[in-house]
Amino acid sequence: MSPFQSMTHATVYIVITVIIFLIAATRKNPFVIAGSFVQEIFTSRKYLLHFAALITILFFNKLEMWVEKRIDYKADFTKSIYGIEGNFVSAIQHFFHNDILTVVSSYFYVVVFPSVMIASIALYTFKKNYKLFYAICYALMFNYMIAIPFYLFFPVNEVWSFHPSVKLLILDVFPTFEQDYRPLSGLDNCFPSLHTSISVSMAVIAVKSRNTFWKIFVPISSAFIIFTIFYLGIHWLSDMCAGVVLGVVAARLGLRISEGRLILGEQALLKRSLKNNEL
Template identity: 35%
Template sequence: MISAQSSIGFSPLVAVLARVLGGAAVALALATLAIVGPSRLAAACGSGSDRLREAAPYLGLLAVVLLVNKVARGVGPEVSWALGWNATGVIYAIEGNFVQHVQSLATPALTAVLSTVYLSGYVFLLTFPFVAYFAAADERPLKLTAVTYAANYAIGLTCYVLFISYGPRNLLPGQVESLLYSTYPQTQILTGEVNVNTNVFPSLHTSLSVSAAAIAIRTRETYPAWAVVASVLAAAVAFSTMYLGIHWGTDVVAGVVLGVGSVAFGDWLVGRRSADA
């Protein structure tokens, strides 16, 4: 679980980042051994350069989108306010106090579990596919994962720039509790580095998790256990975003649509390039 105390001798940001990435790294190592297996991974490493060369254009696309995303998030809020398209009221009119009802289920133990899922579990869910599909005989899932993630980030960033949307914890501070931050205050240092309060529609946590699970289900003949783990974890991540007061149910529904649509786009692009090759 995420500790409520900062590590002595480290800055708060480094301490939180170390815990989040450390938890994800442990899960990644265990899953690699249990799901991929040492022999399959060793065989893949033998032809690693060829695999990476084949996937390089797709991985490069993802890298470019992530770089643009990082730069654009710095100026995005200014553009959003200049446009003035505030979707918060519309979202609240659609679902009202749904998130408040979700939080009625809150217990200290469940908050601890879902906080860990939201942070470390999410990182693991998005990174393990690169290891698993690098080791798979079929290179298509690796390419598909890279393109799908890129599409999620590109469309999500566009929505964040176009629309102002405050989460339930910001709009309804007296009714919806910020469970992640009230339980683990130091995590706000980390999320503040990558998120803006006005950027909640759609939920990228949900969309990327759904995409990872959808691709895992497609590769279930190669990694049957991963299809189950990814599906359960994706559902838990999506639920955690509402339970913790970060996203609206509408954000989650939009995230599901974006996640599925991004996989469809990735299928089209990878298939088209393969046909042209």
């Protein structure tokens, strides 16, 4: 029997995993943590606006797929990527192939990836570390805003769909993956890898946390998720490299904005410009 029978099963696993993460990070009742989130939603307009913007941006990937079906642009850069990379992904998949590793990798790809995002938001809210919460909101916005134009105008298909010796291993664990998960991400939405970029952004932001468990666990999980995109036969090496750059840039911009440094820097430049004009 496959661990994932449907997205309903995956959703249940995500909820359970988030609860485990929060208990491990705080040693507190997860319902108390959830209560702090609800309280912020109803008492802080700034928090509510940021959270609403975050939810909105997460639907942009669906919007991109809708737009892609309706524009007359049929480019495909998969062959060019394959010409550069060759059998890199195939070599990793065949070298590490193992049934247990396939289950663990699929769990990280489908469950741990969103669980880290959800738990991060809950943790930083509970700890009243609003700068990190806002940094996550900004970082996710930047990740999607920068990635979506590439998905529209630089389409690259997933490795398994093009490379003859690469298999989509996640189907061994999640047989309905293509029917249930595919509507969330197009087959040619490969470059850059959002699984990579968002995981890296979460890791960069988590390092700024004062929670010892979280600042160690999130970077480790991020590294393993990057491994899964190759092992499961989904992303190319170039997808990962672009994702790492995007993730770091998005996180650093998010942190700068949430800490006010970007705005203060712009103000300083403006004052310097005015002063020079006066001279």
